[in-house]
Amino acid sequence: MDNLQFWNFRFIDFVDVFLVAILLYYVYKLVKGTVAINIFIGILVIYIVWLVTDYLNMHLLHRIFDGFMKVGIIALIVVFQPEIRKFLLMVGSTNLGGKKRIFKNFKFLKSDSETTTDIDVIIKACVQMGRNNTGALIVIERNNNLDFLTNTGDEMNISVSQPIIESIFFKNSPLHDGAIIIDNNIVKATRVILPVNNEKNIPNRFGLRHRAAIGITEKTDALALAVSEETGQISYIKNGEFIMYKDMEELINKIKKDLV
Numbered sequence: 001m002d003n004l005q006f007w008n009f010r011f012i013d014f015v016d017v018f019l020v021a022i023l024l025y026y027v028y029k030l031v032k033g034t035v036a037i038n039i040f041i042g043i044l045v046i047y048i049v050w051l052v053t054d055y056l057n058m059h060l061l062h063r064i065f066d067g068f069m070k071v072g073i074i075a076l077i078v079v080f081q082p083e084i085r086k087f088l089l090m091v092g093s094t095n096l097g098g099k100k101r102i103f104k105n106f107k108f109l110k111s112d113s114e115t116t117t118d119i120d121v122i123i124k125a126c127v128q129m130g131r132n133n134t135g136a137l138i139v140i141e142r143n144n145n146l147d148f149l150t151n152t153g154d155e156m157n158i159s160v161s162q163p164i165i166e167s168i169f170f171k172n173s174p175l176h177d178g179a180i181i182i183d184n185n186i187v188k189a190t191r192v193i194l195p196v197n198n199e200k201n202i203p204n205r206f207g208l209r210h211r212a213a214i215g216i217t218e219k220t221d222a223l224a225l226a227v228s229e230e231t232g233q234i235s236y237i238k239n240g241e242f243i244m245y246k247d248m249e250e251l252i253n254k255i256k257k258d259l260v
Contacts, residue, residue: 026143043076117185118160119255123248125165126227126234135229136169137179137209139194142259144220146181146188153178153192160185169227179212179224195219197240205231213237223258 050069053062077084117140129136139146154175158164160182168175168190178191194212202210205228213224218240226235236243236251238258245251 117182117259119252119259121160121162122165122182122225123234123252123255125162126225127248128162128166129169129227130232130234133229133232134166134169134171134227135176135209136165136225136227137194137213138165138225139179139181139192139213139216140223140225140255140259141181141183141188142221142223144222146183146220146222149192149194149216150181150189153181153189155189156187158187160187179216202242206235210235210237214240217241223255 046065046068050062050065053065122138122140126136126138164187165180167173168180168187170176175190179194180187181189181192195215196208196211197215197218202214209228210226213226213235214237216222217224217237221239224237226237227233228235234251236245236254243254245254
């Protein structure tokens with residue numbers, strides 16, 4: 001019993017555990033709701049089998065799995081390239097000069113009383129614009145800082161409201177071209193130019209607005225809402241994929257859940 005040093009817990013050990021917990025939290029946030037979580041489980045299974053075959057001296061099978069493990073790092077980089085890109089973007093885009101920006105990424109430390117994006121108002125605006133066949137592209141920021149995109153448009157600081165969103169995308173408005181970025185219930189930029197995805201095959205009824213929504217949600221963890229100018233249909237895009245919903249209530253609940 002004298003050899004047990006379980007209670008010899010230093011402050012630096014606490015910091016170490018805390019940082020690992022934060023890292024695991026963001027890994028979970030990045031892979032949650034994507035096929036990457038299934039791939040991660042598959043890799044974990046292969047690793048466990050590799051350990052078991054080594055322990056049981058199953059030489060032939062162990063050599064096969066050992067081959068996978070030797071190229072594991074390269075395979076992880078290739079398979080998880082989008083998630084690694086998002087993680088590095090989140091780390092690299094943190095503004096160390098502002099206290100609010102530093103703690104913005106630690107969303108699990110926020111209290112319920114803090115201001116959150118009013119999804120109900122945004123969807124009401126989308127529904128009304130859809131009825132009027134007004135095209136719109138709305139990007140909702142999550143963990144990844146999108147300040148690198150605001151420079152492509154006009155920086156704003158406007159509280160989200162239905163009239164504001166509808167007026168921005170009004171066809172005769174000088175701000176209607178491009179996308180808007182919303183963060184913490186604030187329209188932080190308008191007329192934003194988003195990266196367009198030309199590789200993914202999508203139905204012909206979707207145009208550049210939807211391809212831009214796919215592009216930004218593939219490269220970051222942002223959420224996107226696209227209102228079709230031709231059909232008035234509201235599309236919800238996350239992780240580069242169209243998310244299906246049966247009615248507006250379900251759509252609102254899905255977005256709110258994804259923002260938690």
